[in-house]
Amino acid sequence: MSYFINQKIGKYIYVYEVESYWDPLKKQPRQKRRYVGKKDAATGEVITPRKGFVPRSAQDFGHIYLLRHIAQRIGLIEVIQKSFPELTRELLALSMYQVLEAKPLYLCKPWAEVTYLKDPIELSSQRISRIVEELGKVQEVREKFFAEWTHMQKGIRAIIFDITSLSSYSTLLEYLEWGYNRDGEKLPQVNLGLIVGEPRGLPLAYRVYPGSIADVSTLKNIIVLLEYLGVKEFTFILDRGFYSAANIQEMGREKIQFVMPLSFSTALASRLISKHRAALQSPLQGFYYKGRPMFHVKEEVQINDTAVHAHVFHDERRKADEMEHLMRRIVDIEALVQGKEFRRAEDVQAYMEQVFPRSVHLFDLTREEEGFRLIRKAKAISRLMNRMRKTILITNNPALEREELLNLYRRKDVLEKMFETIKNELEGGRLKISSREAMEGRLFLTYLSLILYSELSRVMKEKDLYRSYTVSEVLFELKKLRAVTLNNGKVYLTELSKKQRMLFENFEVPIPVRT
Template sequence: MKSTIRIKKINGKEYWYEDTPYYDKEKKQIRHKSKYLGKNIDGQPVKVRSDEMIPARLSVSSAPKAAYFHGNLLPLQNITPELSIQATLEEFLTEIETDTLLSLVYNRILRPTAMSNIQSWYEGSSLWINNNKLPLSGQRISELLSNIGQSNIPEEFMERFAAQIEPNATLLYDITSLSSSSKLLECLEYGYNRDNDGLPQINLSLVVDKDKGIPVRYDVYPGSIADISTLKNTIIRLKDAGSQQFRLVMDRGFFSQTTLAELIDEKIPFIIPATIQLTSVKELMSKAQTRVKQAEYLQKHEKGPIFAMPVTLEHQFDLDDRPRILKVNGYCFYDPKREQDERDSFYQQLFDALEKLKGCRPQNWRKPETVVQGVAKKYVRYLNWKFVDGQFEVSIKQKAVTQRLNRMGRFILFYSGEMDWLSCLTMYRQRDAVEKCFLRMKNDLETLPLNARREDSVKGYLFMVFIALIIRMRLQMILKVTGLAKQYSVEKLLLELEKIKLFELSQGEIMKSEVSKKNREILEALNLCA
């Protein structure tokens, strides 16, 4: 393969490199090697001196007056143009506003900190070398986020972003709660709190592209809005943005007769697990729980046996005072290993609840039923109890336990369209991508707690977090594709790359630290230049 000569612009200076493509037999793909030729002087490569590398030992006269972390920014700065994030933002924001927002995004990924500390963090990064005029005081950042929150920029960005990356036809959908103790945010309301922290909340829904592993849109709702209402709004917005052909994969929290009717009426393909709240589903499960074990339904999945039996739900109900019949196809699955794991866990926790309640001696002023609920929690339904002479007499409800055991290892996935059992099960299990997004957002990006004082600031802040989540999840996918995920988590890789620094000498020249073998291997795998 022929080599090409090209110029790279690094920190405002131009350098000549020879790029040589080669075929990597191990990874079975075309890779590139870059050879440094010299600094660009009057259109020619000239090796003036090795000022691109800082010596291991510096003389006193050449000692650096400042050092900047640099290497950990490289993959983030590479993903930003790859996904056209910066170009899309610049359609709505000025260059300074875009650079400011991206600085907040990079900080959120690398070292989340309070907005009042962003300026100090920025001055320690190589971003400072190229632009030391950004308005990064806490007040100016708050103003920027507030202005974004008041505008339609987040919605317009998501429309253009989706058009750029062309989301796959399979979209994963879920919702989470973001809590706050702030007394100033009117959007905070009490509702079903997934973090069980007892605080008012807002609800944030997320749509994730299954194959790319990145979020493509989000929506914010007051904390009391039901999950099913948020789903309906998301469908409308996806269609308004031009997404016509997609399949939604959802968790059991969205299962209801209303949801099924909505999805069927809108002709949206879906996969959703059933709950037994509907009598018709309970009856279907009861009929299938023995039949599903028959040999004709036996399959092999991930080196273990699993049974998959086709089922059809026919459910009659009234919708808008009119009788309606739902007919939905699905598969009833029976997983023997899962049954054993669920059985062991259930017995252990039921036994613990029983023993704790027997040994409980509540104070006289406490109501026994409140104590029972607090101790046994969700296992209350499986226990008979009496409060006699200051202590609890407890026994197990055998019928309730038997009914629970009969459902273990069994679950039903309903779907629309043409699907075999393996595609249905695989797509549903891949929905953990959206759960990982929520996990990364709450933990790694430290989204909680929400401390903003104004609703528009919260909306602007969540938009910034959304962009950070896109970049971080994209980096995670790159590590998986390149094989780096076998050695590095995202956090470990960024910490390793942080060792690559830029130094500013007393004469104003910028030098780069030596790049270790480990870092060179990372950069080559990511096709990056330090």
Template sequence: MTCIVHHRHTKTGIVYVYESESHWDKEKKRCVCQRKCIGHVDPTTGNVVPNRKKNAPKSSNPIVRSAGCSLLFDPLTEKTGLRTTLKRSFLEEWDKILTCAYYLLSEGTPLCHCEQWSAGTTHPYNATLTSQRISELLSSLSVDKQILFFQNWVKKVSEKEYFALDITSVSSYSELLSSVRYGYNRDGESLPQINFCMLVGEKSGLPVYYERYPGSIHDVSTLKRYLKTLNWLQADHIHLVMDKGLCSLKNISELYASGYKFTLGMSRGLKFVKEVLREVKDTICSYENYQENLGNFHYTSTLIKKWEGHRAYVHVYYDPAKREEDHAEFIHLIHMCEKELTLGEEVAEHNEVYENYFTLTETPKRGRNVVVDTAKVMVHRSEFAGYFVLMSNDVKDPARALEIYRQKDAVEKSFANMKNELDGKRLRVRSEPALTGRLFIQFIAQIIYSEVMKTLRGTELEKKLSVQDVFSEMKILSLVKFPGRKSAMYTEFTANQKKIMELFQINGKT
């Protein structure tokens, strides 16, 4: 292996640059290194100044590019099939899309700074990506163009896969985007927002599809349209996994009508769920219902019910240790809702709580009077606290249903990473076409991020380095091309870089 080595002269302080070539000596049975001085480091600029050949004119400086991130990302995009899918879907833009995604992963700063980064970094586009080109790219990535990619990508990932479906919001300061509306903000911010759904494979951990919609639309009202979207994606073997934020009578009916297999976290506020809990309350704590799985201890009971003529497996889980915690959270919710009603600052997502647990009167003299139904609050503790309910039209075993449901943290991690790690916390675009392109590039970056996270998970290296640490460590690796030499060379690998390359099976040869 050939690499670049820096060595500081102890007397002069000059940093000399050597070309180091190592090979295995069979006779000595050890690794032997041969070094050749090829220049020195300019103390002012930090650039490598190559040695001049005897009687040769002074040559230009070597070309140095940051190359560690592309060394990491390139094989991952090949391994996952992402690069091939992008090439099939975007014949002329695929390299610019990947370059912008690499930039977001490496730097995490707005795309307006990508031009300077691309000038000093190796990447798929292999040229400086100017701000003008980026603006043109964002505006060109229309929904129609993205459809082909999503169809190809879902087919690539979806074979015998469970898919977690969730919704999040991204805030924006822009007043020029028609899809930016005020609504329930999951981060507790008083900013207009855009909501979007994401579908993530539980086994692969890879995002496969996303869709945005105005921030004023509630979660439970989006599922019908999303199910229609899955139809034109032409995806097979889909099993949707959703939390109780998407649970409503209408949505359950829509899921059955769609024909898709699903596992859904149930809201304990539904009359159907309350009846199920009352049915199992007196028998669930028997010894034959006791289970230990996924590090948890609970009692389980499964009922087979009918939902509009369809079979439903309703899995009930009861954790006595969680009962008090559940009730404490419920009391906190009641207290928060009482304050909202008193101040006249109602939240749409709490309407069901207002209706079930409060009486509100208002008179000209006494003003607004809010009364809590304490009897109903105590019923919650005795009948609902500590219980968790899943419904599935496919999974009969309660332990398996719970395992599938808890694996959906893949989508939650994807959302968290998009919002916190990849510059997705604030939208900094001012037109709808640019927003469409910007979110798509964010999505592509998240696919790569998810593959890195999956490879790192559960390894010894994960104890030392986060995903972002891996990116930071790799981007200090440079590729040096000397004038007059055919091949370029990497700078000397650090100990952490060697561990990263070993884990990700990266070949460090140029």
């Protein structure tokens, strides 16, 4: 049986409903109270609390508010709406989820429940699987998206293109093949080629290749794709894997300017280093680049009747660091081999490749009574030292000066960081798929997420935020700003901290005052 009591606190009288019950643990009667309301002193009426002002839920808000504004500002939402009008909300939510959480897609539903998405979205594991499959089946729509998105990127002056490997345990995907794995994994793979536009540094499009396809053979079709995307009058920035006489002739025929490093395995590279060894130590060839002393020599050369300009750079300070590192590794590998027992020379070489990759050609191997011993090859080590901190860049643009050439080539670091982001930040390093459609759909979602992540990173670099934060730390700080929904449906935000205000201002996003 329950009854009511009045309790005066200060000048107010509060009414509680009291219910008695028997506590079997303490073996004694106890009471529990339920607050009923406040009694009006004049009329004696009990005023119940306004249920509409009771919080119904509190959800993470600040980080997704930032991403939504960035997606709007760079035009990503507009292009998604044009290409996928019926999936716009789902694709935006899934791409933001990958940036914010970097977890498998099947965990998106519990994330959506604690994140303020304004309108509820069905993101069950089954629904996401259907979306991924649907994305993978509509190649023509994905191509339309690439074209619309590239058209929105005004003022493209350079194109960076490179390829990375994505491994998988799947046995059901025909694109998975054995090939050169850039991460050293002993698994079948697909190759992902990514096109990035400069100066914004945002992904434009991508291509998927069977795992056995070599980088050098992909360039001709990429030139065709760029023509379809409407990209004209640009400079191609490529890595050494794309070097071939045929590719250089193709770019010359298409009147495409390019910058790429010359592989040290070529006879031309050996000749240039040998010819200019003295000049690369002459004070007459010295200059400063971003606070570092460097040396530079330029020579016009012919590659299969195509004239290009070879720029040879040497960084003496970094050479000293690399020589110290090399000698330490040489001494270490000698001691390790001498301290172990091996049955065959092949076992020694396999161990050396594991501990010190590509070191086998630096030593002769002899067998003695105590075991195997390494003998240094003077010429091989000297050749390696001579190449240290030397870079040979070739270009068909005679107007490029040394500083501008280095600036252009070092922009490829943007793409290398994108590959790291795909594998480490967006949960895309190991493909967990069972069909080509699922693979294509999954990679398209990763591509959308990479656009958002790249813009985040670009602004952080521009505003010098990397001195104090990582991308994850920025998002975690903003995540603390929450949206509280009341029973009456109204929403308010928790207090905005100084750090959160500073971050929104740096990203030039309006300070949120209400949702």
